Amino acid sequence: MEQRRxxxxxxxxxxxxxxxxxxGNHTHIMTRKMRLKDGSVERVPIVTADAARHxxxxxxxxxxxxxxxxxxxGKANLTTSALxxxxxxxMLTGKGDPSNVKLDELRKLVEFVPSLGLFGGCVNSQxxxxxxxxxxxxxxxxxxxDFAPEWIRESEHAKNLLSWRDYLDEExxxxxxxxxxxxxxxxxxxxxxxxxxxxxxxxxxxHDEDNAVAKEAAKSTMLPRTCEVIIxxxxxxxxxxATTWNALELDTLHVALKAALSxxxxxxxxxxKHGVLRAVAMDGSILSDPSTRAKSYDLATEMxxxxxxxxxxxxxxAAKVRESLAKVEA
Amino acid sequence: MxxxxxxxxxxxxxxxxxxxxxxxxxYLLDAAAADVCDRLGWSRKRYDAARALMRHxxxxxxxxxxxxxxxxxxxVPLHVRAYVxxxxxxxxxxxxxxxxxxWIIWNRGSSKPVSSSGRGQRHPxxxxxxxxxxxxxxxxxxxxxxxxxxxxxxxxxMPINLARxxxxxxxxxxxxxxxxxxxxxxxxxxFLKDGFVEWWLLGNPVHVAxxxxxTRHIGARRGAGYGRVDRWEIAECSTWDGFPVVRDxxxxxxxxxxxxxxxxxxxTFATLTAPYxxxxxxxxxxxxx
Numbered sequence: 309m310e311q312r313r314x315x316x317x318x319x320x321x322x323x324x325x326x327x328x329x330x331x332g333n334h335t336h337i338m339t340r341k342m343r344l345k346d347g348s349v350e351r352v353p354i355v356t357a358d359a360a361r362h363x364x365x366x367x368x369x370x371x372x373x374x375x376x377x378x379x380x381x382g383k384a385n386l387t388t389s390a391l392x393x394x395x396x397x398x399m400l401t402g403k404g405d406p407s408n409v410k411l412d413e414l415r416k417l418v419e420f421v422p423s424l425g426l427f428g429g430c431v432n433s434q435x436x437x438x439x440x441x442x443x444x445x446x447x448x449x450x451x452x453x454d455f456a457p458e459w460i461r462e463s464e465h466a467k468n469l470l471s472w473r474d475y476l477d478e479e480x481x482x483x484x485x486x487x488x489x490x491x492x493x494x495x496x497x498x499x500x501x502x503x504x505x506x507x508x509x510x511x512x513x514x515h516d517e518d519n520a521v522a523k524e525a526a527k528s529t530m531l532p533r534t535c536e537v538i539i540x541x542x543x544x545x546x547x548x549x550a551t552t553w554n555a556l557e558l559d560t561l562h563v564a565l566k567a568a569l570s571x572x573x574x575x576x577x578x579x580x581k582h583g584v585l586r587a588v589a590m591d592g593s594i595l596s597d598p599s600t601r602a603k604s605y606d607l608a609t610e611m612x613x614x615x616x617x618x619x620x621x622x623x624x625x626a627a628k629v630r631e632s633l634a635k636v637e638a
Numbered sequence: 639m640x641x642x643x644x645x646x647x648x649x650x651x652x653x654x655x656x657x658x659x660x661x662x663x664x665y666l667l668d669a670a671a672a673d674v675c676d677r678l679g680w681s682r683k684r685y686d687a688a689r690a691l692m693r694h695x696x697x698x699x700x701x702x703x704x705x706x707x708x709x710x711x712x713x714v715p716l717h718v719r720a721y722v723x724x725x726x727x728x729x730x731x732x733x734x735x736x737x738x739x740x741w742i743i744w745n746r747g748s749s750k751p752v753s754s755s756g757r758g759q760r761h762p763x764x765x766x767x768x769x770x771x772x773x774x775x776x777x778x779x780x781x782x783x784x785x786x787x788x789x790x791x792x793x794x795x796m797p798i799n800l801a802r803x804x805x806x807x808x809x810x811x812x813x814x815x816x817x818x819x820x821x822x823x824x825x826x827x828x829f830l831k832d833g834f835v836e837w838w839l840l841g842n843p844v845h846v847a848x849x850x851x852x853t854r855h856i857g858a859r860r861g862a863g864y865g866r867v868d869r870w871e872i873a874e875c876s877t878w879d880g881f882p883v884v885r886d887x888x889x890x891x892x893x894x895x896x897x898x899x900x901x902x903x904x905x906t907f908a909t910l911t912a913p914y915x916x917x918x919x920x921x922x923x924x925x926x927x
Contacts, residue, residue, distance in 0.1 A: 311852065341788050343723055343829050349786045357862040358792065373804070384804040388796075388818060391805055395797045401817055428861065437745065441855050443863035455724075547863075549854055596852065 310558070311596035314548040314565065315457045317465060317589040318445065318572065323477065323537040325582045326355050326575030333533035337476065338575075340444060345454045352452055353472050353538055355445035355574050360546060361427070363574065364442070367567035368423035368560060369394035375622035376629040390633040394421070397429035398638025420625050420632045422560040422618065426550065431638045439551040440561070445544040445574075445585075447472055456545045459591050465543055475542045483531040537582065544585065549595070559617035566614050644688040651678060713769040713840045715882065717875035720856055721834045725827040726784070726865040727858040730915070733782075734891070735837040736775035737912035738856060740764050742849045760911070767849065769840040774897075774910055777839035778882050778890035781926075784828035792859075795820045827864060838875065838882035838890070847872050892923040900924050 326338040339351040370379070372394070378384040392398050414434065418425035428438025446452050449472040453461060460466060486492040487504050496504060507526055514522035548565065552558040575583040622629060651674045675685050718735060743761045769776045796811055796818040811818050835856070839846070850870050857865035880899040883890050887901040892908035903924035909916055910923060 311854075341725065341786055341829070343786075349829065361862060378804075382806055385806045386804045388801065388805060388808055388811065391797060391801055392817065395800055396794055399817055438861045441860055441863055441866075443866070595854070 309551060309553055309596060310594060311551050312592060312594050314592040315590060316546045316587050317460055318544045318546060318585040319588045320538060320540050320542050321586050322540050322581050322584040324575050325535055325537045325577045326359060335535040337536040344451060350451060353447045357442045357444045359574055360445055361442040363568045363572060364564045365427045366395055368564035371563050371567055372421060372423055372622055375619045376626040386633060389638045390636050393429055393431055393636055393638035398431050400430045400433055401637055403433060403637050417632050420629045422556055426557060426561055431636055441549040443547040445546045447475060447538060448543040448545055449475060460545055475539055477537050477539050478534055479537055480532060480534045485528040485530040488528050555617050556621055562614040563618045648674060648688040713842055715875050715877045716839050716841050716843060716846060717873050719834045719836045719871040721868045722830055722865055723833060723868055724866060725829060727825055727827050729858045731781055732779045733835055733856060734779045734912060734914050735839060736768050736777040737914055739767050739849050740912050742853055767842055767845040776882055778837050780835045780837050782835045783831040785831050787826050787828040789824050789826055792823050792825060840882060888926045889924045892925050895922055895924060902927060
């Protein structure tokens, strides 16, 4: 058994927009209360651990399907149970006896789908605890610097930091209403075009008469909205702690980390290239071995070896992976 | 117990081999096995069973040594503190240390996680870690005061885009009911007012320490980083009448009605053994007012 901690420093290559909620047409950025060094409690922008952990789960699941030769047109043919288990951790369906843990079946499933052991989930009415603890991605700023790992605090990246307030921006975007565009109106069927023209006339009349109720009824669907974003170029620190029991689990973890970090997209508005993060530095330590607890190990030398155990194992057991996924109730 | 005694005997025998180290490669261990089996008159099967147990507990060297000789089987009064500076999620408002310890033992002991343990399934090793009286763990339950509470949500949505490509036989997904239903479930988080959670127990300090130092998060939603323990503090402490589960007549955990020394308590129904979330095992009990 080995417990490891991985620490990452990620740079936002594009604006990051993970929303906490909306108020009218305005979207608030995700924040979390943090107790600062002086004892005060302040809300600080973050990317949630749940979102980050999901990226790892999804990367591991796709790697498993890929290694088992199940990615491609018509090759996977998963049940919704298997899909839920792989990409959302499954759920307690009530089928099966929760008080009777079938350890053998559980071991087989975790052996053939190694990501399940790491990320946990609900399978066959059993809750399988995960072995990974993921922290929030916390914006590196003057308020949060004290909580960052020592190697980040002492690095060049920790210099010239500003308050998180300086790292927020507000974007305004507008969804256009094609009905009020004369060129687009020509695409309408005759009946629909008449309807739109009558609506535009009603809108003009309501405006001339200053009739609020009629104005509301004839309003266009044009939608201006504002959104808080974290500006590009800022840094986030992120920690992943994992307990692994064998070389396969460790390699599965490395595959998930490497695959997720190679294409980290997080939060909303990804269709407009928001939420692109790139790892700029990383460090780690083996926590379960007291002799290495104080010193870090070099992740860069560990990561290139990634995948040899995982891909060999899943490829060799592709038929059993397929069989396990077909039978799973999650 | 036979297997543990074998493991202790094997440990002693291996230590007599000059330069022996736990991380020796397999071919050296094979040579050591031949030597030990010859000296102790063991079969290879017995050696393998003892060696497997040694590997299983090799992160707890103390448990391999002769327990009686080192005096580590004694249960002593302990005061345990977990310092948690950031947010913590507590579903029932309490954290039972005996449940935390049992959870670690169950999950450490198997090569894959086990998540369910009924009353009859208590891990036998837990008795070596915490003292029990009438099936009740002599360990207080912490009910820490929290502040700056915040409501957050756990969300799930069926991965429709992936279902389109990966589930060819699925023709319809109903996201409003059943297994595919999306959810947006609230939960509360907060900070510990004192910055720590504390417990008292009668336990084996070496075992308690070796188990707790592997525990880096407590409370619910640990996978999402909540309840990160900055450091553990475990120390022997003085006792009082009723230690560690009753203080001044008040129960420091749910106790059965016939528990001695309880006079300032409220009657209720509570689960008295881990897992404490299992409400089907509730029975009449005293709890602190």
